[in-house]
Amino acid sequence: MKILVAITGASGSPYALSLLKLFQKMGQETEIIVSHAAEKVLPLETGFAVPDLKKFTTRLYFEDEIAAPPASGSARYRAMVVIPCTMGTLAAISQGFAKNLIVRAADVMLKEKRPLILVVRETPLNRIHLKNMLAAQEAGAIIYPAMPAFYHRPKTLEEMVDFFAARIAEFLGFEITNLKRWRGIV
Numbered sequence: 001m002k003i004l005v006a007i008t009g010a011s012g013s014p015y016a017l018s019l020l021k022l023f024q025k026m027g028q029e030t031e032i033i034v035s036h037a038a039e040k041v042l043p044l045e046t047g048f049a050v051p052d053l054k055k056f057t058t059r060l061y062f063e064d065e066i067a068a069p070p071a072s073g074s075a076r077y078r079a080m081v082v083i084p085c086t087m088g089t090l091a092a093i094s095q096g097f098a099k100n101l102i103v104r105a106a107d108v109m110l111k112e113k114r115p116l117i118l119v120v121r122e123t124p125l126n127r128i129h130l131k132n133m134l135a136a137q138e139a140g141a142i143i144y145p146a147m148p149a150f151y152h153r154p155k156t157l158e159e160m161v162d163f164f165a166a167r168i169a170e171f172l173g174f175e176i177t178n179l180k181r182w183r184g185i186v
């Protein structure tokens with residue numbers, strides 16, 4: 001089964017690229033949906049334009065393709081990851097406001113009881129953001145904030161981003177063999 005990767009217009013699009021490359025390396029097929037805001041933020045942060053994403057995926061959809069397969073529970077995806085996830089998309093998901101293909105697909109994942117990971121990114125968080133995260137989590141989503149770790153001593157930004165993406169893949173049940181794990185302070 002494929003994994004659905006949705007990219008919205010929050011800062012953190014390098015995480016999406018890293019996760020897509022990792023899935024491809026592991027032979028995991030993906031489909032991608034991009035929001036209009038992501039079409040602006042992705043090139044700004046990565047130098048990749050949206051059409052460049054085609055080399056990492058089987059299908060690329062835009063948010064207004066509301067009749068595309070991810071809009072229906074019958075399409076059956078293994079999981080969906082919204083990475084990065086804006087506060088706007090979080091709000092829509094948490095309220096069931098299926099305004100575009102990303103939110104509709106997330107809505108489907110929740111109703112079909114399939115894994116939905118929201119890599120939310122904003123700082124600081126206001127009360128609305130926090131309440132929406134709780135509502136989404138209570139509805140079955142996994143709130144997986146874009147918070148990189150430092151304990152593995154990343155030497156480059158790429159290492160930091162790749163570690164974070166690998167942890168998401170691991171959370172979804174993939175075996176990541178070369179991950180530097182926390183072994184306690186000795």
Ligand SMILES: Cc1cc2nc3c(=O)[nH]c(=O)nc-3n(C[C@H](O)[C@H](O)[C@H](O)COP(=O)(O)O)c2cc1C
Pocket residue numbers: 007008009010011035036037038040041044085086087088089121122
């Ligand atoms: C460079 C840039 C960075 C942004 N970063 C964030 C962010 O980290 N979190 C967020 O919630 N919105 C962020 N935004 C605002 C969203 O892109 C905007 O609210 C947009 O309407 C969200 O639409 P979408 O959820 O459909 O992608 C950013 C916008 C720009 C231009």
